[in-house]
Amino acid sequence: MTAFVLVPGSYTGGWIWQEVAARLRESGAEVHPVTLTGMGEGRDLAGPDTDLDTHIEDLVRLIDQVDAPELVIVGHDYGIHPVLGAADRRPERISRIVYLDAGLVLDGESVLDLLPDPAVRDRLLRQAEDSGLISPPSLDDWPSLGSTAGVPADSLARLVELAAPQPLGTFSRPLRLSGAASGIPTSGILCTANGLSIAMVETVARMGEPRFKPLLDPGVGIFELATGHWPMLSCPDELAEVLLRAAAGEGHRLSAPEQPALHRPFVLDVPERGRERVGHVDLYLPDADGPRPAVVFVHGGPVPPGMRPRPREWPAFVGYGRYAASLGAVGVTMEHRLHDTRSYEQSAEDVAAAVELVRADPRVDGERVALWFFSGGALLSADWLATPPPWLRCVAATYAMLAPMPAWGLGESRFRPAAALRSAGRLPIVLTRVELDIPEIAASGEEFLAAAEDCGADVEVIDVPLGHHGFETLDHTDEARAAVEHAMRSVLGHLRG
Template identity: 55%
Template sequence: MTVFILVSGVFTGPHVWDASAAALTGAGAEVHAVALTGLGGPGPGGGTDVDLETHIADVVAVIDAVGRADGREIVLVGHDYGVHPVLGAADRRAGSIARIICLDSGLPQDGVPALAAVPDQGVREQVLRAAGEGAREADAALPPPARDAWRLWGSTADVPDAALDRLTALASPQPLGTLLQPLELTGAAATVAMAGVLCTGNGASIAMVQARLDFGEPSLQALADPRVTFLELDTGHWPMLSDPAALAATLLRAAAGEGRRLTPRGATPAQPFLLDVPGTPRERHDNIDLYLPPGARGPLPAVVLVHGGPVPREARPTPRDWPALTGYARYAAAEGVVGVTLDHRLHSVADYGTAAGDVADAVGRVRADPRVDGDRIALWFFSGSGPLTADWMRRTPPWLRCLAAHYPVMAPLPNWGRLDSRFHPAEAVAHAGSLPLVLVRAGLETTAVAATVEEFMTAARTCGAAVEVVDVPNGHHDFETVDRTDESREAVQRAMRTVLRHLTA
């Protein structure tokens, strides 16, 4: 028999699992939803005596009470904040645990507090202020969110109104110590099999985790272990409320070891650009690379290609050397214009301001090059650089002849928290005027990213912005790499022709 021990996230108690627990029990599993101290369990809602170790002890107590007799296999499930006490308990009882399931959560690291995983920077600052002002007071706790503020903790997509009302009514203050105390791990749980269940409606996907693994992010390399599997749920951050039956079925699959395994970094060679383009040499200038047409004369228009992200600082090669971007740059050069790639510092969702400055500086230096026609520039943004388009739509300089967005993220994803309103393209598009906009849209985009594109398109239609759409009906995000089909090749060619038509008109 499989025994599920379920641990909920911030502000919540065992009640959130009711429907999924019933479905698991109906499938023959044994289920224990843990009542964490102060969150549906014994003890006060706050207080300096309630910290992460308190909650780890709560989970350990349930593990010890269940035992592992008669062939029962214990599976720990941690949702959101709940993964922190789950990992802490697994570290202390590794021999009793068959599997750990991280439900729409990150993978906490030794020495890092749960606060680091809170998606919204404003909330993190609120916690730090509260800690500074009253960490020694008996009621030191973060108040639960109002009904319309749960989205700052993750997407509430598909959650029925009644369930959201109940979530709000039963929410408890979160003791500050549970967010501020660093997680202490010995490494004992590294031998325990693990599964990640990602909620695509909240902005997570298996492809995104694989991409970050490929970037070389050190904290994720363990996820390529063959004992680690991944599954997806097409819903928001609260699947136990939005689709409890599907969650139960997915947890059963995860407990059985089903799911996709990630490819270790470097196991698959980087795919070359999907079109056969000339091997135009580059000129490297600080963080900018120029690809000039062979035998170019006189100042030429330029296409500046802006990579997505966030990209870890330690990622190698850096984005301007990615085959897709260098392929686009060489393709542009083959068509008689200057192709430009660059590296900018979008390393986290808090870095959009820094990245915007890097891009503006790079564009200024490109325009100043005597071989470039500074009055004919196209900017082409990819993926997570989509929010950076807002600056250029708001001020639309006369030399900007076209702005392209390629399978873009056009609004903050739900698991990002709040993003400065400066970087909301749907709000900026009303200022774009007659600036030609080109949007390359992947038909098989993830739910969360597709929603941001639709938000932008709705705003663009409302204000009558000049948006030309290049659709790739059977294309995924990053289709040049993952969908090496004739449809993808034709889409790349259409996109380049469209951008160059506006650039050279």
């Protein structure tokens, strides 16, 4: 018999698993929905010393009482922290760990460490100053923890009613891992309406992100559920079925390609041209006298800090820089520190510094500059759309993430291009879309265009039929070449107009 230990996320208790537990028991499984100390009817037991280690001990005691030969432990959201801690202490008792819409946590990290928005972290700390407890969200704020898509209204109301204050120590205490559980088979369940999909995870893992590298192990199975962050409430039958399949070792396997797409040649055959490197900026200079307009290309991400070659050396960005220079503009590629979802603040500083460096160069017409953003780097366009300076003649974006993924925790941040559009005025925007983009990124583009229509923003859309994310090196087709040429002509036209 297989036993499932179901560990809930922030502010919730074992009650949240009620329907899933019933379905699993109907299949013949033994099920243990967990209410961690202070998070349910016994919430009065939570005191100033209740922390992550308390919750780990809760699970260790339960594991020691389970006799079933196969024990699958499931961690949702915050619940993966105590799950990993308990697995590290009892690795011989656990047959599989299931990450349910949960992050990949490393030794020494706390929940607060992983929050991408410093303002949210500071707010939680202020809430807990006196009592040591963090109040659960209100009904309107609950989606800030993760998409509530698919949750019936009565279930959402019950979620708010039964939510318990979270002891600060459970968020602030780092998870300590010895590595003893590293050999336990794992499964991941991604909730696509919360901004995570197999396609997105596969893209990041293949780029070499160390945190995602374990997912390339052939023993790791990954599943998708087309719902928000609370599948135990929105689709309990489907979740129970997926948990049974995970326990059986099923799931999609990721694989690393022989040659990553970003290392392949640029779609256009552009003339060779040397670069001039200044710090984190590369300049591709045209054959022209006097100052020339400039196009600054801002790469996407997150990109692991140790990844080689670096983004400005990828064939796509070298190609864009050379192409701009061949047409009489200064092509600028750069690097910024978008290493994870917590890095947008420092990346924004890097982009601003690079732009100032470029504008100060005597070979650049500092009054005629365009910014061109790619993929996850497009969230950085929000600053420039919100307060466009007079010298910014155009913003371009290609296969662009134009709204933060719900799972990233950036909903309260300033990095929301759709919201910034209202202040963009008549600033020209050139948007290149690919037909076969990652669905979550494509959806963010639709949200952006709806906002643009609502406020009358000046957006030109260029579509790439059958194009993929990263089409400039993946798709050597006539349509791909035409799209790059069209986009560059439009951007340079705005610079010269």
